[in-house]
Amino acid sequence: MDEKKAAEICRQFYLGDVARKLLTPDLTAEEYLQLLIQNKQYVDAVRVLAYALPTRQAIMWASWCARQFSEANPSDSFSAALADVDKWLAEPNEENRRAAMKAAERVEFGTPAGSAALAVFFSGGTLGPPDAPVIEPQKYLTPNAVVGSVLLAALLKEPEKAEQKYQAFIAEGQKIAARR
Structure with missing residues (x-):
């Protein structure tokens, strides 16, 4: 996901309330993704990954x-x-x-x-x-x-079982991002 800033990526779509509160201007997409996962904001994490990946x-x-x-x-x-x-x-x-x-x-x-x-x-x-x-x-x-x-x-x-599936899906998205 390179070093794209999360705020730049997130301007392109709607974020939920919790995700919006977690977003700060200095966070990279990867750092923000980790925050979303820690806070169980999986739908927003999926959005961030989908927009951050080529x-x-x-x-x-x-x-x-x-x-x-x-x-x-x-x-x-x-x-x-x-x-x-x-x-x-x-x-x-x-x-x-x-x-x-x-x-x-x-x-x-x-x-x-x-x-x-x-x-x-x-x-x-x-x-x-x-x-x-x-x-x-x-x-x-x-x-x-x-x-x-x-x-x-x-x-x-x-x-x-959505939470487990989100976790597995997001982990796979991160692996795909790392293979660039």
Whole structure:
């Protein structure tokens, strides 16, 4: 996450009350993330990570979290969406970006895999058809889709275990950040 200042990153999205009180101008993103974890502000920690990570790593993280959600017997459309995310991660081109969008539509956006695939689509290119004038995605769309994927993976199944899942998901996001 480099030495980005947390305050700079957090200007891009809503923070909860506790998270807002913990934020000071001198904190790096990593320091702030640790404070959020210590104070069990996991949703805000997910947001900070999604916005602090470079696009490719953020999508890799969303994909990893979606896979944890679907450990046993994922649907064909769920698996296909994650396969298309993997294709884009291996080769981030327009064809793979658009394939991820089609997969997201098939599995539905309100799933961890659908949100991860949607994050791929929002990562660049144009939001319109290939032959239409360019409609550039706003820079907040990809991290918001990543946040959606991670939150859905933590909450859709066994929400009573959300705290443990958040901890595992955030730890994996930190590992991905460290591998840069």
